[in-house]
Amino acid sequence: MDTTLRISSARTGSSFVASIEKISGQKLLACYQCGKCSAGCPMAAHMDVLPNQIIRMAQLGMQKQLLAARSIWMCVSCLTCNSRCPKDIKIAEVIEALRRTALRAGQRDDHLKIMELTPEARSVLPPIAMISAMRKLTS
Ligand code: SF4
Ligand code: SF4
Known part of the structure; x- marks a missing residue:
């Protein structure tokens, strides 16, 4: 067995x-x-x-x-x-x-809210990072 x-x-x-x-x-x-x-x-x-x-x-x-x-x-x-x-x-x-x-x-439920980022963060974050984060948090 x-x-x-x-x-x-x-x-x-x-x-x-x-x-x-x-x-x-x-x-x-x-x-x-x-x-x-x-x-x-x-x-x-x-x-x-x-x-x-x-x-x-x-x-x-x-x-x-x-x-x-x-x-x-x-x-x-x-x-x-x-x-x-x-x-x-x-x-x-x-x-x-x-x-x-x-x-x-x-x-x-903490999806990335672009407009809640500080203007400074929005100006330095690469767009691809924001797109990636949005995809990650909304799939
Ligand atoms: S878990 Fe894998 S895909 Fe994720 S950051 Fe680490 S090496 Fe990269
Ligand atoms: S066998 Fe397991 S521990 Fe080794 S690399 Fe693959 S997933 Fe990681």
């Missing part, structure tokens, strides 16, 4: 895990925690949960903690993590899926 413990999103019974896998198109359980994604992330120093930890927590269905994490909003979608992953997991897409889930759940 095969007594090997096989873990799959179906076995965890977590609709959250299945949902994140469906939205992102990624197989979370392929991650074996090598840490290369976090090692190359330019925003890691500003994150409360590192990219490899995000994947681990997603595997475990830690919905509440992940949707409250600052990291999912700190990610700048540079895709460095995607290019470094030896398992071809697109971590950035997983993080995007988490943002979408948080937005759909109504957990975030």
Whole structure:
């Protein structure tokens, strides 16, 4: 009899895990925690949960903690993590899926309001940064 413990999103019974896998198109359980994604992330120093930890927590269905994490909003979608992953997991897409889930759940309503930025901020912020932020917060 095969007594090997096989873990799959179906076995965890977590609709959250299945949902994140469906939205992102990624197989979370392929991650074996090598840490290369976090090692190359330019925003890691500003994150409360590192990219490899995000994947681990997603595997475990830690919905509440992940949707409250600052990291999912700190990610700048540079895709460095995607290019470094030896398992071809697109971590950035997983993080995007988490943002979408948080937005759909109504957990975030702080969409970027351009006119509420100071004139000084508007004059120095590159337009692409504002467009990126608006996309991130309204997907
Ligand atoms: S690089 Fe890939 S396999 Fe390694 S910890 Fe990150 S997601 Fe997991
Ligand atoms: S896409 Fe996000 S998580 Fe990945 S390396 Fe860039 S900032 Fe970090």
